[in-house]
Structures are given as C-alpha cells and as structure tokens.
Amino acid sequence: xxxxxxxxxxxxxxxxxxxxxxxxxxxxxxxxxxxxxxxxxxxxxxxxxxxxxxxxxxxxxxxxxxxxxxxxxxxxxxxxxxxxxxxxxxxxxxxxxxxxxxxxxxxxxxxxxxxxxxxxxxxxxxxxxxxxxxxxxxxxxxxxxxxxxxxxxxxxxxxxxxxxxxxxxxxxxxxxxxxxxxxxxxxxxxxxxxxxxxxxxxxxxxxxxxxxxxxxxxxxxxxxxxxxxxxxxxxxxxxxxxxxxxxxxxxxxxxxxxxxxxxxxxxxxxxxxxxxxxxxxxxxxxxxxxxxxxxxxxxxxxxxxxxxxxxxxxxxxxxxxxxxxxxxxxxxxxxxxxxxxxxxxxxxxxxxxxxxxxxxxxxxxxxxxxxxxxxxxxxxxxxxxxxxxxxxxxxxxxxxxxxxxxxxxxxxxxxxxxxxxxxxxxxxxxxxxxxxxxxxxxxxxxxxxxxxxxxxxxxxxxxxxxxxxxxxxxxxxxxxxxxxxxxxxxxxxxxxxxxxxxxxxxxxxxxxxxxxxxxxxxxxxxxxxxxxxxxxxxxxxxxxxxxxxxxxxxxxxxxxxxxxxxxxxxxxxxxxxxxxxxxxxxxxxxxxxxxxxxxxxxxxxxxxxxxxxxxxxxxxxxxxxxxxxxxxxxxxxxxxxxxxxxxxxxxxxxxxxxxxxxxxxxxxxxxxxxxxxxxxxxxxxxxxxxxxxxxxxxxxxxxxxxxxxxxxxxxxxxxxxxxxxxxxxxxxxxxxxxxxxxxxxxxxxxxxx
Numbered sequence: 001x002x003x004x005x006x007x008x009x010x011x012x013x014x015x016x017x018x019x020x021x022x023x024x025x026x027x028x029x030x031x032x033x034x035x036x037x038x039x040x041x042x043x044x045x046x047x048x049x050x051x052x053x054x055x056x057x058x059x060x061x062x063x064x065x066x067x068x069x070x071x072x073x074x075x076x077x078x079x080x081x082x083x084x085x086x087x088x089x090x091x092x093x094x095x096x097x098x099x100x101x102x103x104x105x106x107x108x109x110x111x112x113x114x115x116x117x118x119x120x121x122x123x124x125x126x127x128x129x130x131x132x133x134x135x136x137x138x139x140x141x142x143x144x145x146x147x148x149x150x151x152x153x154x155x156x157x158x159x160x161x162x163x164x165x166x167x168x169x170x171x172x173x174x175x176x177x178x179x180x181x182x183x184x185x186x187x188x189x190x191x192x193x194x195x196x197x198x199x200x201x202x203x204x205x206x207x208x209x210x211x212x213x214x215x216x217x218x219x220x221x222x223x224x225x226x227x228x229x230x231x232x233x234x235x236x237x238x239x240x241x242x243x244x245x246x247x248x249x250x251x252x253x254x255x256x257x258x259x260x261x262x263x264x265x266x267x268x269x270x271x272x273x274x275x276x277x278x279x280x281x282x283x284x285x286x287x288x289x290x291x292x293x294x295x296x297x298x299x300x301x302x303x304x305x306x307x308x309x310x311x312x313x314x315x316x317x318x319x320x321x322x323x324x325x326x327x328x329x330x331x332x333x334x335x336x337x338x339x340x341x342x343x344x345x346x347x348x349x350x351x352x353x354x355x356x357x358x359x360x361x362x363x364x365x366x367x368x369x370x371x372x373x374x375x376x377x378x379x380x381x382x383x384x385x386x387x388x389x390x391x392x393x394x395x396x397x398x399x400x401x402x403x404x405x406x407x408x409x410x411x412x413x414x415x416x417x418x419x420x421x422x423x424x425x426x427x428x429x430x431x432x433x434x435x436x437x438x439x440x441x442x443x444x445x446x447x448x449x450x451x452x453x454x455x456x457x458x459x460x461x462x463x464x465x466x467x468x469x470x471x472x473x474x475x476x477x478x479x480x481x482x483x484x485x486x487x488x489x490x491x492x493x494x495x496x497x498x499x500x501x502x503x504x505x506x507x508x509x510x511x512x513x514x515x516x517x518x519x520x521x522x523x524x525x526x527x528x529x530x531x532x533x534x535x536x537x538x539x540x541x542x543x544x545x546x547x548x549x550x551x552x553x554x555x556x557x558x559x560x561x562x563x564x565x566x567x568x569x570x571x572x573x574x575x576x577x578x579x580x581x582x583x584x585x586x587x588x589x590x591x592x593x594x595x596x597x598x599x600x601x602x603x604x605x606x607x608x609x610x611x612x613x614x615x616x617x618x619x620x621x622x623x624x625x626x627x628x629x630x631x632x633x634x635x636x637x638x639x640x641x642x643x644x645x646x647x648x649x650x651x652x653x654x655x656x657x658x659x660x661x662x663x664x665x666x667x668x669x670x671x672x673x674x675x676x677x678x679x680x681x682x683x684x685x686x687x688x689x690x691x692x693x694x695x696x697x698x699x700x701x702x703x704x705x706x707x708x709x710x711x712x713x714x715x716x717x718x719x720x721x722x723x724x725x726x727x728x729x730x731x732x733x734x735x736x737x738x739x740x741x742x743x744x745x746x747x748x749x750x751x752x753x
Contacts, residue, residue: 069139
C-alpha cells in the first residue's frame with residue numbers, strides 16, 4: 001500500500017516536472033517554435049513566420065505598422081530561377097529557419113535581426129556557399145488612417161521632385177507616412193514597390209513587394225523601420241497635422257502691395273475687387289486682402305508705420321476699415337488684412353506706453369524691421385494689447401483672413417530671430433522661456449479659432465505650426481517700387497522646392513503672389529507652374545485692369561488650387577528641372593510634368609519614364625499644354641530644347657489605343673480640378689464624361705483619336721455651345737463647351753471604326 005502511494009507521488013511529481021519543463025520551454029523558446037513556426041520580438045517589432053505556408057507577419061504596436069504576406073527565396077541557375085523552400089530550423093538555432101535546396105539539403109538560413117524601431121530579414125549563406133538568389137516578400141502594409149506612399153530618402157542623382165493629388169502611385173516611393181501620428185514606415189531592399197490598394201477597417205492597405213539579394217552587401221536585407229516623430233524629430237519640433245476644418249484648401253486671393261506698394265487705398269482696392277468679381281471669383285478666388293492701411297503708411301519703411309493703434313491712414317482709407325470689410329464682403333470676397341504687431345513708429349504711442357518697449361543698456365529704444373520702437377514680448381500687458389487689437393480687427397471690423405508680418409525672416413530684423421538674441425533677452429522685463437511662442441498664442445486668441453492666418457514669414461521650425469494655417473516661405477516677389485525681375489522669380493522657385501515637403505502636411509506654403517503682367521510670357525508661364533502646380537497658396541498681385549486676356553488666363557488656370565501633397569518628404573536644395581505631379585481619380589491616372597530651364601540660354605531638358613516612377617517600357621501620350629500640341633506616342637524618354645528661363649507643361653497618359661481624354665485648358669492640372677468623370681464604352685465606342693464649367697467662359701477638352709476611329713457625333717447636355725474640331729495634323733479632337741451658369745456639364749463623343 002505504502003509502495004503504491006509512493007509510486008503515485010512519484011508519478012505526480014514527474015508529471016509536474018514535465019509540465020513545468022514545457023512551461024519553461026515556452027518561456028525561453030520563441031513562440032510556436034515547437035510547431036515549426038517562429039515568433040520573436042526584435043526591438044519594438046513582433047515577428048511571426050510560419051514555414052508551413054511561408055507567411056510573415058510584422059507588427060509594430062507603438063506605431064500601428066502591420067505587414068503581412070509571403071516570404072520566398074529563389075536561387076539563380078543557368079537555365080532559370082529555382083525556388084528553394086524555407087523550412088523550420090534543422091539545428092539548435094531555433095529562431096533561424098533554413099533554406100532547403102531541391103535535393104533536401106540546408107544551404108542557408110533566414111535571419112531575423114534588429115533593435116529599437118528597425119527589423120531586418122536576411123539570407124545567410126551556409127559556409128562555403130556563394131550562390132546568387134533573391135529573397136522576396138509579397139503582401140500588404142498598413143500604418144495609420146491618414147497614410148500615403150512617399151519617398152523619405154533623398155537621391156542625389158535624381159532630377160525629379162514628386163507630388164501627388166489623390167492616391168497616386170510612383171515606383172520611386174520607398175515609405176509610408178501617416179500624417180496623424182507623424183510616423184514613417186521606411187522600407188529598404190534591392191527593390192521596393194508600394195501601390196495603393198484598398199481601404200482597410202482602420203487604415204488604407206497598400207500592396208507591397210520587396211526584394212533582397214544576399215550576394216550584394218548593399219541590398220542583402222529587407223529592412224523595416226517604423227520611424228515615429230518623423231517630422232518632429234528632424235524638421236518640425238512643434239509638429240501638428242494641418243487642420244482643414246478652418247481652411248479646407250490653400251487660400252486664394254488678391255493683394256495690392258506688389259503692384260501698388262504703399263499707395264493703394266480703399267478706392268484702388270475696391271476698383272480692383274470689381275474686376276476680380278468678374279474675372280477671378282467665378283474660377284475660385286476667395287479673399288480680397290488689404291495692405292499698408294495703418295496711419296503713416298504712405299511710404300516705407302514699415303518701421304515708421306503706426307502699427308499698434310488701429311488708426312487707418314485718413315487719406316487712403318477715409319471710410320474706415322470696418323466699412324471696407326463690409327464692402328468686400330458684399331462683393332462675395334472674404335476680407336483680409338495685414339498686421340505688424342511687434343513694433344511701431346508712432347512717437348505718441350511710444351511715449352504713452354514706454355514701459356512696453358525694449359531698450360538697450362544706454363536707455364535708447366531698440367529697433368528693427370517692425371518699428372522704431374519694438375515691443376517687449378515678455379510682458380503680459382503687451383501680449384494682451386496684441387490680442388485685443390486683433391480681436392477688434394476680427395470680430396468688430398469683420399476681417400476673416402490675417403497676414404501677420406514681421407514674424408520670421410532671414411535675419412535679426414524679424415521677431416523670431418530678434419527675440420532670441422542675447423542682448424535682446426537681457427532687455428526683457430519679465431523672465432519667460434519663449435516669448436515669441438507666447439505672442440503666437442495671443443495672436444490666435446485675438447483673431448479667434450475660425451479665422452485664417454498667414455504667418456509672414458513663417459518658419460516651420462518654430463511655434464507658428466499648429467496656430468497658423470499658412471506660412472510665407474520666402475522673400476517678396478518684388479523689390480519696393482520695382483517690377484519683379486528674374487532673381488525674384490528664381491527665388492520663388494527655390495523656396496518652393498526647398499520647403500515643398502511641409503506643404504499640405506503642417507500648413508499651406510505661401511510663395512508670395514503670382515505676378516504675370518510685366519514679365520515676358522515665358523517667365524510668366526514658368527511662374528504659373530511654380531506657384532500653381534505644387535498646390536500652394538495662390539494670390540494674384542498684378543493690377544488687374546491692365547492684364548491682357550492671355551495673362552488673366554494664367555491666373556484663372558491656377559484657380560481653385562488643386563489638393564496636392566508632397567511625395568518627397570525632405571528638404572531639397574537643388575533647382576531640380578523636372579516637377580512631376582501625379583494625379584489619380586476614380587476614372588483614371590495621369591502625370592502633369594513641368595520641365596524647367598532655369599538658365600538664361602536654351603537647353604535640352606528631359607526625363608526617362610522610370611525617373612518619373614512610371615513603367616520604363618510603357619507607351620505614353622504626351623501633350624504640350626502651353627502650345628496646345630500632342631507630341632505623340634513616346635517611349636523610354638523625352639528630351640526637348642527649352643528656351644532660357646522657360647518651361648514646358650506636359651500631360652502624360654498611358655497610351656490606350658482608343659479615344660481618350662488628354663487635357664483641358666481650364667486648369668494647369670488638366671483635369672484634376674474640373675473633371676468629375678470620364679468613361680469609355682467599348683461596345684458602343686462612346687467616350688463620355690462630366691466636366692465642371694465656369695459660367696460664361698468656354699472650356700476646351702482635348703482628346704486623342706487613334707487611326708481607325710472616326711467621330712460620329714459630339715453632344716453635351718444643357719450646354720449652349722458645343723464645338724468639335726479635329727486636328728488632322730496630330731490626330732487630336734478638341735471639344736469646346738460653354739454654358740451661362742457655373743456647374744457640371746455632361747458630354748458624349750460617339751465613334752465608329
């Protein structure tokens with residue numbers, strides 16, 4: 001009996017030991033290893049690989065990054081690639097799957113390594129092996145609810161800057177970026193292909209293919225990096241996603257200063273506004289903006305203007321600023337106003353509030369661009385005055401758009417720089433960590449949460465982000481009292497390309513006004529592409545009454561601003577000659593490419609299609625927008641001679657070998673703004689669509705009609721003018737539509753073969 005009891009106890013103990021052993025194995029052996037699968041943590045990543053079906057799962061819980069798909073390996077042979085199996089470990093290195101050749105021999109290993117935010121997958125040759133092969137991953141990737149594919153690695157050899165409207169794809173993309181969380185999922189391999197897939201439950205799903213080649217040290221790994229705080233840690237310390245509730249699209253408008261300088265009063269502004277109502281408002285212009293309204297503002301410098309009193313110049317604005325805001329509103333525009341809240345030239349105001357201003361050790365008032373007397377931002381009373389004056393302009397006068405100047409610039413004349421200087425900080429009355437930021441917050445409280453704010457200049461490295469809706473990115477397009485010259489236009493282009501990577505991410509970039517009236521036509525067209533193609537703010541700055549129809553058309557073709565985001569998420573410091581806007585709509589995808597010649601003399605400018613992230617072996621129809629000409633079917637590359645200081649604006653479509661729409665003259669994006677639908681009925685040989693027309697203005701649609709197709713009938717519903725014209729020289733068909741009221745128009749083209 002005792003022996004029986006003893007044996008039972010021994011049996012129970014042994015059973016417990018075995019169970020404990022399994023538990024301990026479970027603790028120290030990778031998840032599911034007993035079943036041939038690998039489940040391990042590498043840094044912040046969870047890696048799961050099942051050799052049974054070659055399925056791979058990568059999860060980064062801190063960012064929400066998730067990748068699923070199939071891993072495979074194929075080895076190069078003399079005849080054709082052969083697939084090797086990836087099987088469970090055949091040795092004691094349990095988290096290292098094996099590569100099995102066709103004869104059942106282990107010839108290498110799959111290695112999972114990494115730390116922190118990065119995980120690597122590599123093929124390791126078994127000793128003495130030197131085969132060539134390719135590790136492939138094919139699956140899907142997800143990151144966050146506001147994710148798009150992009151490029152996060154600069155390529156020093158690239159001639160192209162990429163932009164996109166809609167979920168457009170590019171073979172140059174190597175990353176995903178989620179705007180909401182400021183997270184980049186950076187992918188590295190010998191080949192990376194990211195394509196927009198479908199909407200997921202919580203985030204978009206992207207189709208992903210990657211390849212690594214173990215024989216090439218540079219591309220021997222598949223690497224996945226979840227880089228949190230992508231902008232915040234490198235470029236934008238106050239990162240906050242752009243808030244489009246207040247300002248759903250880049251502001252558009254007109255301002256007087258670049259043509260009138262400090263002479264425009266209420267009469268000049270309203271005279272121009274009456275022209276704008278007819279010529280620009282129907283196309284999408286929204287804001288009419290007033291400059292140099294302050295007392296004593298008849299002539300520069302700004303430092304002498306009476307910026308802090310709210311008194312308008314009695315000669316230029318005798319009816320007052322509220323009256324003017326009301327008149328602008330009656331015309332259907334949003335009234336805008338320019339302010340300089342950091343200084344004044346008003347001796348009387350200074351004498352009454354001397355303690356509010358900064359003084360040097362000698363007791364003399366400090367001065368800069370903002371005023372002969374510069375405010376002390378450390379004082380609460382000063383910031384309260386700043387807040388109250390802007391509250392009056394916003395809520396009492398009725399201005400809804402604010403261009404607040406003197407904020408930042410390229411030197412100590414502007415507030416962000418000035419308030420950081422040690423001698424200036426020593427003059428502060430109160431101790432505070434960041435008085436400029438406190439001023440920014442006071443200004444937003446003053447204008448209110450629903451007003452549009454342009455920070456001038458704004459710097460994305462500062463506290464304006466999250467408070468301002470837009471930021472001036474460079475110098476004025478003119479020097480005081482002078483017409484714009486080439487250096488102004490060149491600077492406008494350089495600041496645009498340099499800071500494009502923050503546009504429509506944290507705010508809208510303002511390149512200053514589009515000036516088309518005085519410059520040669522080639523320069524005016526170049527400026528139109530620089531300002532309009534990247535989806536920046538678009539303000540006109542010419543005297544409108546003097547513009548020819550051709551020059552006015554350039555302004556109209558930039559309105560409204562197309563919703564464009566950057567695809568190259570890094571600053572660019574070269575004047576790249578190829579700007580590529582990739583457009584994707586439910587009815588099709590196309591590229592609008594501007595070729596720039598920044599030089600004074602003619603030059604050849606071009607690209608290969610793979611430089612645009614398009615299939616290199618494709619056939620493309622290329623249409624010249626400025627010259628209204630089809631360049632034909634192009635393969636491989638396109639190079640054209642362009643005159644000095646000029647550009648070509650091209651629409652690029654995959655050639656479909658049937659009638660297809662190429663371009664419209666309504667907008668420089670050639671369909672991205674005005675087209676609502678395009679459809680082809682193969683059975684009936686009918687091409688149809690919907691285009692939004694501007695009332696009273698004709699719009700021309702351009703189609704390619706390949707040989708073998710003949711137009712039978714062109715029609716449009718409810719349109720007063722329908723005109724079709726076949727250009728036999730290049731095989732295009734032009735359809736002109738016009739109707740009295742703005743709105744959509746259905747068109748239809750019937751063909752026969």
